[in-house]
Amino acid sequence: MKISILGSGSSGNATFLEVDGFKFLVDAGFSGKKIKEKLELIGENIEELGALLITHEHLDHILGAGVLSRKYNIPIYITGESYKVCAEKLGKISENNLRLVDGDFRLMESVKVTPFDVMHDAERTIGFKIENSRGKKLAISTDIGYINNIVREHFKDVNIVVIECNYDYQMLMSCSYPWDLKARVKGRNGHLSNTDAAKFIGDINHPGLEKVYLAHVSRDSNSYETAINTVRDELKRQCIEVEIEIAYQEKNTNIFKV
Ligand SMILES: [Zn+2]
Numbered sequence: 001m002k003i004s005i006l007g008s009g010s011s012g013n014a015t016f017l018e019v020d021g022f023k024f025l026v027d028a029g030f031s032g033k034k035i036k037e038k039l040e041l042i043g044e045n046i047e048e049l050g051a052l053l054i055t056h057e058h059l060d061h062i063l064g065a066g067v068l069s070r071k072y073n074i075p076i077y078i079t080g081e082s083y084k085v086c087a088e089k090l091g092k093i094s095e096n097n098l099r100l101v102d103g104d105f106r107l108m109e110s111v112k113v114t115p116f117d118v119m120h121d122a123e124r125t126i127g128f129k130i131e132n133s134r135g136k137k138l139a140i141s142t143d144i145g146y147i148n149n150i151v152r153e154h155f156k157d158v159n160i161v162v163i164e165c166n167y168d169y170q171m172l173m174s175c176s177y178p179w180d181l182k183a184r185v186k187g188r189n190g191h192l193s194n195t196d197a198a199k200f201i202g203d204i205n206h207p208g209l210e211k212v213y214l215a216h217v218s219r220d221s222n223s224y225e226t227a228i229n230t231v232r233d234e235l236k237r238q239c240i241e242v243e244i245e246i247a248y249q250e251k252n253t254n255i256f257k258v
């Protein structure tokens with residue numbers, strides 16, 4: 001299983017995965033051209049992508065999805081609820097390439113995908129748990145307002161975690177956002193704070209956890225340094241040693257394999 005986060009944040013999200021040789025993206029929130037370039041930077045060819053898995057309909061997750069599906073004949077996996085509200089933005093998707101998600105599915109025979117619902121202010125938002133034929137697992141959720149037991153259950157035994165680490169509470173409260181936006185961000189249907197992400201990582205840590213990516217870090221109410229330091233401090237307090245890496249908005253992470 002290979003992963004490279006091509007970029008993450010409110011200006012675009014896309015994660016490249018190769019599982020049992022099958023290459024696909026989770027979210028396609030940059031332009032098609034940019035995604036092609038980003039893939040080239042990690043030595044990957046866009047024509048080899050076999051699927052686009054979409055978490056929700058916000059533009060920073062779907063921007064290039066329609067174009068890529070049409071141009072390279074790639075199936076889009078999306079919930080019916082999300083599709084309904086972003087069909088126009090996606091543009092025409094051939095019937096064959098529209099795969100409405102409701103429950104577990106497989107990519108090829110061997111790659112098991114388990115979508116799970118998360119709280120966020122979209123029509124419907126899901127995260128994905130992905131498992132290869134050797135039992136290696138990854139869970140990803142980049143826009144999540146609140147960690148409930150369903151989410152916890154899907155993250156508890158994975159080898160790679162991609163979790164939102166959106167804002168620092170003090171920085172959010174003192175940033176220039178209007179009050180209602182601040183309330184939205186910190187609400188249960190908004191985004192996840194550094195401290196909540198840190199506690200969550202502590203809760204789900206187990207000996208098989210090899211890598212944690214902190215994603216969707218806000219430019220306005222957080223900094224990469226604050227995010228990673230908050231998480232590192234909390235894990236240190238709990239005597240947990242696990243590799244933590246930031247998913248940047250502007251650049252991809254190096255390929256990591258389990
Ligand atoms: Zn987002």
Ligand SMILES: [Zn+2]
Nearest residue numbers: 058120122143
């Ligand atoms: Zn969102």
